[in-house]
Amino acid sequence: MSAKKIKVGLVQHACTDDPDANLAASIAGIQQAADQGTQLVLLQELHRSSYFCQTEDTANFDLAEPVPGPTTRRLGELAAELRLVIIASLFEKRSAGLYHNTAVVLDVDGSIAGCYRKMHIPDDPGYHEKFYFTPGDLGFQPVTTSLGKLGVLVCWDQWYPEAARLMALAGAELLLYPTAIGWDSSDTADEQARQREAWVTVQRGHAISNCLPVLACNRIGHEADFSGQTGGIQFWGSSCVIGAQGEVLAQAATDQAETLLAELDLGRTEQLRRTWPFLRDRRIDAYQGLLDRFRD
Amino acid sequence: MSAKKIKVGLVQHACTDDPDANLAASIAGIQQAADQGTQLVLLQELHRSSYFCQTEDTANFDLAEPVPGPTTRRLGELAAELRLVIIASLFEKRSAGLYHNTAVVLDVDGSIAGCYRKMHIPDDPGYHEKFYFTPGDLGFQPVTTSLGKLGVLVCWDQWYPEAARLMALAGAELLLYPTAIGWDSSDTADEQARQREAWVTVQRGHAISNCLPVLACNRIGHEADFSGQTGGIQFWGSSCVIGAQGEVLAQAATDQAETLLAELDLGRTEQLRRTWPFLRDRRIDAYQGLLDRFRD
Secondary structure (H helix, E strand, C coil), X not given: CCCCEEEEEEEEXXXXXXXXXXXXXXXXXXXXXXXXXXXXXXXXXXXXXXXXXXXXXXXXXXXXXXXXXXXXXXXXXXXXXXXXXXXXXXXXXXXXXXXXXXXXXXXXXXXXXXXXXXXCCCCECCECHHHHCCCCCCCCCCEEXXXXXXXXCCHHHHHCHHHHHHHHHCCCCEEEEEECCXXXXXXXXXXXXXXXXXXXXXXXXXXXXXXXXXXXXXXXXXXXXXXXXXXXXXXXXCCEEECCCCCEEEECCCCCCEEEXXXXXXXXXXXXXXXXXXXXXXXXXXXXXXXXXXXX | CCCXXXXXXXXXXXXXXXXXXXXXXXXXXXHHHHHCCCCEEEECCCCCCCCHHHCCCHHHHHHCECCCCHHHHHHHHHHHHHCCEEEEEEXXXXXXXXXXXXXXXXXXXXXXXXXXXXXXXXXXXXXXHHHHCCCCCCCXXXXXXXXXXXXXXXXXXXXXXXXXXHHHXXXXXXXXXXXXXXXXXXXXXXXXXXXXXXXXXXXXXXXXXXXXXXXXXXXXXXXXXXXXXXXXXXXXXXXEEECCCCCEEEECCCCCCEEEEEEEECCHHHHHHXXXXXXXXXXXXXXXXXXXXXXX
């Protein structure tokens, strides 16, 4: 089996209320990664703005933009200039009153290779995403790029093995998750540690059961909850690159801006699937219940 | 939410070619667990015999027995005597020429509460299970016992998030895996470490994505491959009890017989599912592809 090595980069940083400054931070990270020969850069979820979903405020829809739009244009130019693939999570305005949490894939020629619209939408104290984002209607389809088929998913999708499996079955060679997740200060230190560990571990699980590398890029910093409902979110960073056997190849700190770099061998997937051929033995005759809400 | 605490035990030991001695080792472990107040005991996969699937030999069908049969009778008596639930993995003879890898659940009154017939059957050098075991036809149905609904699965099922999810959707309160897995001496130490780590991690992933505790009971010891195809299997033990947040609560050694005990609070599942309500947001409208062999 032939090796297929690619260098990947993840840009982890804090966000402010100034979208231009946030975009500049993402661009600086992309350039830093490019200087090291990186071929693919994953940005964090909604990297252009603070995590506005802590409150339900119609004014925040002003942060949305069309796809294609100003940010995809700017990042497309950058992708073409630096000859790399960029995965950029954006607040997409599809129409008046219709918005998505969308990840756009820009190929090395600057074109939009494809999009993924977040399918699983959370809604919890501090994460009022059902107010802002209509659930995706593009399904679980990898985006074909010059580097291969990318299984782009977003944040809450991380907890769903169904999403990872559907991408793997559609030929994804890599799973990628832009993310915005952090701690609630009202939780104990033990609980906080378990939550962060669970977040890494469930993604390692997706890597293992599909024999695919996984990239997750999360933000850092504390952002206040202006509704006063919670004490705000302390985003836990910890962006990571996970190998196809579930091994953590690289991981960023919980509190430092970082451009995390790693090299992956996409050829490893076939090697692993020959040794542990999970796809061979799936009992598709007995999986009907996965389409039920509950089997009661 | 009310706590629902149960004490569980896992009996990890080496097996010989003497089924009576193996059963005696399992029984000794069950009694040891009972002495500590354990209410549920999980035995390792095919605990009555050596792992005969290393070779394809029709003589090994002599190891199979009916269910109910002599071993379920003996363990049923023990369950009633000690007032605990026993999950016993057996080589089931269903008819001449029809055999399964079956886990039988014996309730505290000694009755057979139900069975699970291994659904995903591996077949790899050292693990020729497709020769011996017809894939299960009971589906993914938890077994209802006096302690709750048990999501009993077996070994190779461990790698399939579909199996864990189906059990969770059918109301399982606990996932349990009798197991026989180990190292091939031809692999490097690094590879061996990654494999064992992947085995624990993928199960932690099932715990996390379903907010359910997971028990896995594996054997220890080296067993030779009489076909000479491989250097045999060094079973890696490492039986473990995993909490509903994916935390490892207890883990046995790789090379020591051990009766591993832990206390679980089954009430934790509802608490976790309120905080991270994964079941609420499943996109059952978009999961059809999970029933496909490959989405090509």
